Amino acid sequence: MSAPIRVVLVDDQGLFRAGIRMLVDSQADLEVVGEASDGAEGVEVIRSTRPDVVLMDIRMPRMDGLAATAAILADPVDEASAGPPRIVMLTTFDLDEAAARAIRQGASGFLLKDADPEFLLAAIRTVHFGSAVIAASATRDLFAATTPAPTPVPPSYTTLTDREREIFALAARGLSNAEIAAREFLSEATVKTHISRILAKLSLRDRVQLVVFAFEHGLA
Numbered sequence: 637m638s639a640p641i642r643v644v645l646v647d648d649q650g651l652f653r654a655g656i657r658m659l660v661d662s663q664a665d666l667e668v669v670g671e672a673s674d675g676a677e678g679v680e681v682i683r684s685t686r687p688d689v690v691l692m693d694i695r696m697p698r699m700d701g702l703a704a705t706a707a708i709l710a711d712p713v714d715e716a717s718a719g720p721p722r723i724v725m726l727t728t729f730d731l732d733e734a735a736a737r738a739i740r741q742g743a744s745g746f747l748l749k750d751a752d753p754e755f756l757l758a759a760i761r762t763v764h765f766g767s768a769v770i771a772a773s774a775t776r777d778l779f780a781a782t783t784p785a786p787t788p789v790p791p792s793y794t795t796l797t798d799r800e801r802e803i804f805a806l807a808a809r810g811l812s813n814a815e816i817a818a819r820e821f822l823s824e825a826t827v828k829t830h831i832s833r834i835l836a837k838l839s840l841r842d843r844v845q846l847v848v849f850a851f852e853h854g855l856a
Contacts, residue, residue, distance in 0.1 A: 640667040641764045644685060646678035646704065647693040647726065652749070656691065659753050666760060675699030679707050682721060689760050690723045692743070694734045701725060702738050709742040722763045722842070730774060736782040745770035745844050746778070767828070769843050772810025779851040786854030793853070795837050803830040807843055808850035 643660055645653045645668060657668045670685040672678035675692075676699040682690055690708070694701040709720050725738045725746040735746040744763045747756060747770065759770045769775050796804060806816045813827045820827070831843070840846050850856040 638665075640665050641689060641760060642667055642669045642685070642687040643760060644668070644670040644672070644678070644682050644687040644690045644721070646672045646675065646681070646690060646696070646701065648673050648696045649693075656756070659757065660760070663757060666757070675701055675704030675707075678704045682708055683711065687721050688764050690721045691726055691747075691760075692723050692738075693726045693749075694732065694738065702734060702741070705738050705743050706741055722766075724759060724763055724770065731778055731781045733782050736778050739775075739778075739844055740848055742841060742845070744842055745775065747771070766842055767814070768812035769810045769847060775844065775847055776810060776851075776856070779848060779856075783851040787852055789853045789855065790838075792838050793855075796834060800830055800834050800837075803827065804834050804846065804850070805855070807831060807834070807846055808856055810847065 643666060645656055647653050650673065653671050657671065660666045660668050669687055670681040672681045674696045678692065679699070692701045692705055705723050705725070708723065711720060713719050722744040723742070725735045725743050726749050727735045727746055728749050730748060732746070739746065745759065747759055751759070762768050762770055802820070803816060806819065811819070813824045813831065816822070816827045817824045835842070835846065838846070838849060840849055
């Protein structure tokens with residue numbers, strides 16, 4: 637059996653953290669390895685525990701979730717590390733400009749704090765394995781509402797092959813690897829390879845950054 641997905645919770649509401657911890661720890665493949673009540677404490681806990689996924693509240697005292705996310709993603713990556721954790725922003729608003737800003741700076745998605753428990757668990761797994769975008773339709777709505785006029789498409793986009801542009805367009809709509817594979821009559825492994833090459837050519841960290849790229853350059 638593979639090691640469980642390691643999760644850190646950063647939220648200023650102790651009762652909320654306790655509920656999420658109980659939910660996450662009830663799953664054999666998930667484990668809470670740390671908690672924090674504000675962003676500054678969260679940065680310390682994340683650096684010491686090196687989790688796979690962080691659930692990060694946006695609005696907290698002392699240091700908010702945006703500043704904490706920026707600090708964690710700015711940390712240098714050493715050879716022994718798998719890179720920074722995947723950070724999922726927690727918000728009470730479905731079209732939260734702060735969530736959009738956090739995602740633009742490198743967060744891997746957002747969740748409403750009143751999300752269904754099973755959806756929250758699925759979101760942790762989804763962002764960890766990187767095969768889909770959390771709440772794809774909500775993510776597209778968020779960026780449709782918060783993205784200004786498109787900027788010119790960068791030269792890096794022209795390096796994509798025709799096939800890669802097809803896969804890019806489907807991924808930008810939020811389709812998962814399995815959905816793209818079924819639509820294009822490809823294996824999931826082939827789709828995964830295409831996505832990896834697209835992300836590398838465009839210097840993007842993950843699929844949600846691909847969605848951001850598409851909206852910002854009028855390719856959505």
